[in-house]
Amino acid sequence: MPYVEKMDIPHRHPPLNADDMKNPNVILPNWINVSYDVSEQLRNKKSVETRFVQLLLMSVYAGPPNRPGPGVDLSDDGVFGDKTRKWIQHFQQHRDLQDLVQPRKPTEPDRGPTLPVRPDGYVHRAYGNVDQKIHFTIYRLNRALAALNFRKFNLLMLNSSRLGWYFDNGYNPFE
Secondary structure, X not given: OOEEEEOOOOOOOOXXXXXXXXXXXXOOOEEEEOOXXXXXXXXXXXXXXXHHHHHHHHHHXXXXXXXXXXXXXXXXXXXXXXXXXXXHHHHHHOHHHHHHHOOOOOOOOOOOOOOOOOOOOOEOOOOOOHHHHOOOHHHHHHHHHHHHOHXXXXXXXXXXXXXXXXXXXXXXXXX
């Protein structure tokens, strides 16, 4: 079951806003992590983790601005298969989105990501300290949604305690 991950960073006052999210060096203090890897272990099995990742991908690519996907339709059926893996890999290789969410070294503000995500087509559960977690695809999906649609990200966080119920009853927590 996806859960709220709390980063070990000082809380900001006032809280983060949509303008803050335009700065790739701003780290989300709270975001949704997955309990299980969305990978081959879930192939052709329905899971809350897979559906959550599918909804994140669909929300990030829905814009604004509207970004093209990998050329195959994605549904939020919760089943990991070739289409879901292709969409994950597309996000991992999408340079504009990675630049949007990847912190940069102060000495290289105009350079792209300092540590690219591995484009394996899987979403692994993030673990480790803050500096390690920000390099996982699941964090970057959350961060991309916050940068592109802060209202939708906040709605997701507000509904985070009920994600399982939403998914079990066929509801979308982003609406």
